[in-house]
Amino acid sequence: MASHYQPVKLLDSKMVLDRAARVEKQVSPDYVRISGASALALRLMPGRFARPFDFGGINILLNYEQGCFSDCAYCGLARTRPGAYEEKSFIRVEWPLVETDLLVERMARYEDKLTRLCISMVTHGHAYRDTVDITRRIVSRVKTPLSILVAPPTLNYQRLKTFKELGVDMIGVGLDAVTESVFEQRRTNVPQGGLKWKNYWDVIHWSREIFGPWKVNCHTLVGLGESDLDLIDMFYYLKEREIFAYLFCFNPEPDSRMGNEPKPHLTRWRRIQLVKWLIEERDLPREKLEFDAEGNLVYLKWPRQKVQEAIALGVAFMTNGCPGEHGEPGCTRPYGSYRPSEPYRDYPFLPDPEDLRQITEQLQLDGFVDN
Ligand code: SF4
Structure with missing residues (x-):
């Protein structure tokens, strides 16, 4: 299958990548990495998406x-994952280095x-100081809303x-x-780990207090060993707190400790996407969801017609x-x-009718929803 994303080489390599190669230390705050898609959007790298769409994130x-000082079992930047930091990828796409200015x-x-x-941010002794510096440089020139994906141990x-x-x-x-046990297994009790569940929750609650409703988000990953019930409980918990x-979706990083583990089954993934959207956008009551003894979601007591309407919107x-x-x-x-x-596990644009047909097939609705 053809690649959707075909970076070739930098438009002006002098200005970007090989300039960095001439500088001894290409570290933050003067250098940062950006996602390949961001490099395309800013014309720092030529290439195209196979399915064109507006991209502005x-x-x-x-x-x-030294990279990140944490050592999460599934992460491409983990400390004990083999390979030099420069060669490591983050969430499986290339992240070119660029001068901050x-x-x-x-x-x-x-x-x-x-x-x-x-x-x-990454877990590093200079991460807070450098994030403040980079934030100042950005907000002085650009008004686009800025998020920080924080490293709780540094805050x-x-x-x-x-x-x-x-x-x-x-x-x-x-x-x-x-869940706390999955967090400990994947992020705390690992060779150079030690991330703390409580520290993460302190930061979530403090952020909610300081930034206000719907100004904080929590990234949740399907496929680390949690059950559907664990995920769905978390969706309700977070929604209640705005x-x-x-x-x-878990996506194995080669050579990470979870590098050989499978991605979640597509049907499981699609059902979780659908149910999460129904909880958030249609106030799906908790008692409409049935689970087996292992916490697998087995039944959605919701009229099939309403489910099909939700699928047709595509936003889920x-x-x-x-x-x-x-x-x-x-x-x-x-x-x-x-x-x-x-x-696509998640679509960076509204799925088209052919995508929706495939999604409906992947959901395997017979026996899963009311008729
Ligand atoms: S916090 Fe997460 S979702 Fe929000 S902009 Fe950053 S990476 Fe994207």
């Missing part, structure tokens, strides 16, 4: 020689096309308040694991992400949850 990642200049130039900016209440005072619009927390749940299957200024999809991270050669 710019994802920025702090860059350090050049990036800010490009964001200012293409501001009218941008929908959402995001700085992803406290006052630091979150400083982000708010600097003009940050939303806080994202990459909780990923939706915190967004954003859904991600789009990428979850921070909104643009007017509530439109802002951060769509193409290829965040699947390889360019695989079927």
